[in-house]
Amino acid sequence: MRFLDEVKIRVIAGKGGNGCMSFRREKFIAFGGPDGGNGGKGGDIILEASTERHTLMDLRYRSIIKAGSGQHGGSSQLTGAQGVDEIIYVPVGTLIYIDETDEFIVDLNEHQKRFVIAKGGQAGFGNAHFKSSTNRAPRKFTKGGLGEEVHLRLELRLLADVGLLGCPNAGKSSLLSVFSSAKPKIADYPFTTLKPQLGVVDLGEMQSLVVADIPGLIEHAAEGVGLGNQFLRHLSRCGLLLHLIDSTEGVEGLSNKIMIEKELKEYGSDLYQKERWLVLTKVDLLSAEEKALLVKETQSMKNVFLISSITRDGLTTLKNALRQYMCSND
Ligand SMILES: Nc1nc2c(ncn2[C@@H]2O[C@H](COP(=O)(O)OP(=O)(O)OP(=O)(O)O)[C@@H](O)[C@H]2O)c(=O)[nH]1
Ligand SMILES: [Mg+2]
Structure with missing residues (x-):
């Protein structure tokens, strides 16, 4: 459908x-x-x-x-x-x-x-x-x-607190599936997600937040390439964007970051100006050295999270940060 x-x-x-x-x-x-x-x-x-x-x-x-x-x-x-x-x-x-x-x-x-x-x-x-x-x-x-x-x-325009942003295959739907009770389709090919999906994340202490998973973005999405920018509008109501990057992509991942930021800018200043956190996914696939290197490289950056939706590494830290974010924005 x-x-x-x-x-x-x-x-x-x-x-x-x-x-x-x-x-x-x-x-x-x-x-x-x-x-x-x-x-x-x-x-x-x-x-x-x-x-x-x-x-x-x-x-x-x-x-x-x-x-x-x-x-x-x-x-x-x-x-x-x-x-x-x-x-x-x-x-x-x-x-x-x-x-x-x-x-x-x-x-x-x-x-x-x-x-x-x-x-x-x-x-x-x-x-x-x-x-x-x-x-x-x-x-x-x-x-x-x-x-x-x-x-x-x-x-x-979906009403969500937090939007997931990233290239196809970055692991957005996987994160939604371990964070919430939503059951999005997950697969190792690009454009698995064809329509936006919402999930409610239980933060404990009677707190929850709504996360929106949107289809992956590729270069020139703002001009309509791939699934285009039609889904970016769903992020316009989110207060916070989680920018997911596949950590196994190394340097290429970083260029994808720049590409997505460019798409956001082109789509309109509103999205670009939103608070954005960097989430490096699939860290279970990295060797200890690769992981250490990544930590070192991102040390100076604010709000960087290393996670794995498979081993659940780093998820509690991310959840805690989200809880704090929600409290400070109440
Ligand atoms: N090893 C490992 N694989 C992961 C992890 N997260 C996601 N994957 C795999 O990466 C592939 C893509 O995951 P999805 O969650 O479908 O990615 P997506 O960003 O939603 O992709 P699109 O919907 O196509 O934009 C799947 O084969 C997942 O099983 C992780 O933390 N560790
Ligand atoms: Mg998906």
Whole structure:
């Protein structure tokens, strides 16, 4: 299944029901008077965030979404029923934009947060409404208004505290799998991860944090190469990025670091400016000398961690640092 994190839809709120033109006809009453009822208001289009949705996938097949129309008014002052509202459920973290202008409208960043994106048309008035002391038999009535119509772009940005960043095969998903109860796919070929995944890391003492694992990045990702930069947006809400580098790559690993930093810069200053820690993975594959050399090389750098998701080496140290980071950012 494809992960869909951007979708365009057209929403049309319901039409208002027309007012009715009618006069009371009763056997022994000569002039019964106007009794045409008002129409019902058209249904609204409402967007609502839900933790039960994880992608925008189901909206892909619903490019036009309409709310119910209000019913017309009837005689005997009968008011038409209101049109049924249409509620569109989206994942928590969905941003709503007007497609044509790219105007940002709302960030549905909390479960059950709602927003009326298109209002239903107003109800028409029946002729009874226009009755006055000077006009006792109005023939006037109004039609219901059209519902609002909007073209929207919905963009999903995952809500995570910490984002994992790195080249394909760096060991991102492996770290997520030992850190959290998430079960991402892990394999020794690049681009195993095709869609972002979240995992909750238990830090103890009632504390937890959400980690986002995104597909691997390669050179020119910011211009759309590989799986492109579409997934970088999911890191935009993370406070901290863990930059994972395969420690067995040696010097080449360092050039990958520079490459990824370049991609971040090109994607936008926001990501580049985020706090970033260096995590050297797969240290179980290094000889004692190689490991010692790596420690020496990175000695002067701040926030460097050497880990192995297989032997669990260094994981406690990393977790403790994350706990401290979360406490200081509370
Ligand atoms: N020996 C060893 N192998 C590891 C370790 N971490 C990951 N691997 C292996 O490295 C390969 C890639 O791991 P993944 O976790 O799938 O890497 P990824 O960064 O998620 O890769 P993409 O999803 O393709 O971007 C797999 O074969 C893992 O078993 C580790 O700490 N030690
Ligand atoms: Mg992966």
